[in-house]
Structures are given as C-alpha cells and as structure tokens.
Amino acid sequence: MALPRQQTRTVAGVTYTLTRRRVRNINLRVRADDSVAASAAPRVSVMKVDAFVASKADWVRSAQARVAARREQEAAQQPELPTRAEALAHIQVLCRAYYPQFAATCPGGHMPKIAVRDMTTRWGSCSLKTGTLAFARRLCVAPLPAQEYVVVHEFCHFAHPNHGPGFWAAVAAVMPDYKARERLLKQM
Template sequence: MTHTVTVGDRKITYELTRKKVKNINLRIKPDGTVHVSASTAVTIAVIERFIRGRSDFILGAIDKFNAKNENRKILFVSGEKLSLLGTQHILYVKKGIRNYATDSDGNITLYVTDTDDYELKYKTYIIWLRSQCLPLMTLLCKRAYDEHYGKLGIDFPTIKVKDMRSRWGSCIPSKKILTFNVHLMEYPMPAAEYVVAHEFTHFLQANHSARFYEELARYMPDYKQREKLLK
C-alpha cells in the first residue's frame, strides 16, 4: 500500500509492505522508489516518525537518483511510448529468467530479472538497440558511399555503434572507422542520414571549417533542416 509523508515543503511517497519482521526496514530501490516493511503491530504513526527521522538520507538518495537520470528520456515503465525512427512503439517491462528484449507488432518488451533495476533495464535496452542500429547505420553508410563518397576516392570504413553521451558520431580517418550513437535510432531517419553524411565528410575535411560544410552540402543540400531534428 502506498503512503505519503510530508517533510517540510517536500513529500516522501513510500510503498508499505506488512511482514513478520522485528524492525522497520527501509529500502530505496535503484529506480528511486522508497519501500518500507514492518509488522502489523507497528502503527502508521510510528512508521511515519521513522521516515521523518531519516528524511535527510531518503531525500538525498532520491535527489541523487533524479540528478543522475535527469537527461535520460526513457523511464522504462510499462505503457511508456518510445519513438524509433519516427514511429511510436509501446514499451512493456516484464520479469524474466534472463535479460533480453523483443520487438513485435509495434511493441518493445524488455524481459529482465529485476524490473525495479533501472540500470539493468537500460543496459538490456541498449544491447537491443545496438542490434537494431548497426545494420541500419551500415546500410545508410553503404548508400552514402555508393551515391557520393566512394566516387571521391574514399575507402569504405569500418562501421561501429556505441552508447555515446556527448556526440552523435565520430570519424577516425587514420583508422578508417566511423562510429555512431545508438540513440540515433530514437530519431527520424533523415537525422541518421545527416549524421552519416556529416561523419563521411570528415574524411575530406577534418574540422568544421567553411570548406567542410561546402563539401557536406554537395551531397546533402538540406543538411541544416536535418540537423535540427536532433535538437
């Protein structure tokens, strides 16, 4: 049963479970939710006094969780809507004996051993997203190469995908490697095509000079409109 305690100008919502335990047990799960277990002999008033006495710790843990995840768009709860390549999908999270994800009839289902573990759900989702992203980015790279960049004497590079925090892609000309952010799958296809062209252009111009954008525009005249999709 869910209860709420007011502490100053903040509220602490907790899930109470009645068990045959001697003490009041407090647990803050990885998803930031507060769980309390106590015997039926312990009154709500006593439990709330217990929570208020530990409010600094509880609120600090909640704030730390929120700060860590403030930039994450996906909460990983059942019924949540995910956008993949411009199409809406419904996410379902289910308990399983191993961690994996499936995509069927417009639904994405995460099977995880602990449905309360945000990091586990995130990791499982990223592994699945990588399996979707690599073939797509490889296909887009081959298309751009055949249509334009291969004609300029560039060798076809090794294509990689990663969970990148601060960039959409990277180019290492000396090693002939292009790496793309797996989260490009969460944006419309023209955005992914833009990043492919952007990184391929770095084989011709290493920096973001005027010449770089002139080269990019030769292949993709509407690159500015596509770039806006990522913002």
C-alpha cells in the same frame, strides 16, 4: 561522541537518509530515483527529525507517486532500441548508400569500417586514424532524414576533420537541407 554524518532511518513507513549539515532548517526532498533525503544540523535531535519526517509522510508518498508517474511516462516515450546487430546492419545500409559520393576522400579509397556504440553524448564520430565511422545505436530510432544527415556529416570528416567553413560547405553540397535535418536531431 560525534554523530554519524549519514544514517538511514524509517519512520511512519518512510525510509529516508539523514545527512548532517550546517543548515538552519530540517530539509526534506524526494529525489528523482524515488529515495527520500533529509538534512539537519548536528544540534537537531534524531527524534525531532523523525517527527518532522512523520508529519510529512503524506507529502512524501505523494511526491514519490509523481516521480514514479514521470518515470513511467518517460519510459513510454522512449522508443525501444534495436539490438546492436540490427542497428549495425541498418547503419551499414545507409553508409553504403552514401559511400560512392565520398569514396575519393575515404582512407585508401575503401569503404570505412562501420561501428555502432551506446553513445549518449553524440550521434556519431569519425576516426581518421583507424578509418572508422561510429554511430550511436539510438540514432536508429531517429527520423530517417536525421539518420542520413549524421551519416553524411561523419563521411565529410574524412575530408575536413574540423567543423570549419569547408566542412559545412561539403555537407551542404551533398545535403542542402542539412540544417532542417540537424534540427530533427536536436528535438530528440
């Protein structure tokens, strides 16, 4: 009868997931989510894996405490995001301040639609098709010069849909210090 590829077990107060793999040793790790994982070859008995995990119980608890402390520290460093409505109101104020410089390049010469989304891989986006500028909600907790840079960057996409030399010249014409502001974003 074949052994189950994965099973959850508890020994010495440690709950762990045992995965059967082609490995030479019994491997034990505490994951970033605080869970414990062990891997062993199919030929290694469950009792031997349990004994190994029990012998490392103090190390597991110590590693879990370090993971919990790291998560707490990261949570404390993350500023609280505004609500979606608050973020939208804030970004709209910034966009209205810069709109007059870009009115001629906006679709139809009208103020674009402004949206706020929970984006994690970008700070903003420009849709030429819908005439919409969308911004990450987390942008609202960035330094104000960085926020302004993202607004200008996205407005410039109406005239230059790519990141070619003309685009960067347009950004520099409105915001000569854009590189320093861009660095602020990269630090976040």
